[in-house]
Amino acid sequence: DSGVTQTPKHLITATGQRVTLRCSPRSGDLSVYWYQQSLDQGLQFLIQYYNGEERAKGNILERFSAQQFPDLHSELNLSSLELGDSALYFCASSFRAGRQETQYFGPGTRLLVL
């Protein structure tokens, strides 16, 4: 157990709907990353937050948004869902000690859009 938690574990919804995925980082970690893992595209970086502020953006669609709250938990909002959004969504939190930064991954949220 990495200490990173994600809810819900599974989510089934319909096209056009909106969902919110939640991530709680490990205690003390200030950075949260969101990734999308699909069968054909591997692990795609979506967005990173550090201490409440957006730090880096990857391949995140405009229909998706995220935020990190003062208690450092993060939410990923996916709207106008399409069939192709079905994937496993991971969050990771990271800790930096000197030059070394290590990411710890949550168990993921499996999203199925029907």
Place this chain on the structure above:
Amino acid sequence: AQRVTQPEKLLSVFKGAPVELKCNYSYSGSPELFWYVQYSRQRLQLLLRHISRESIKGFTADLNKGETSFHLKKPFAQEEDSAMYYCALSRTGNQFYFGTGTSLTVIP
């Protein structure tokens, strides 16, 4: 621009045989490189990172700056090594870039 390339999507080896999972990267600075592993139905977890020069579960990886590679090697594969392996690159203090992963199957 693709920063991390794992050319093999699938790799099968027999138990006891050597295994090498390839990873090439493109980055002009000094990257931090990692290997992550995802066992069936489990979360991704860090296997090793180049800066530690460690050996975990018999796996090693050497950073070759000339060839911009960070291949993962193990001299004798075990059945429990069957998993998805991801190579990752980190720009200091910023985002991580992951390869598309290699699914390793160790045949008994």
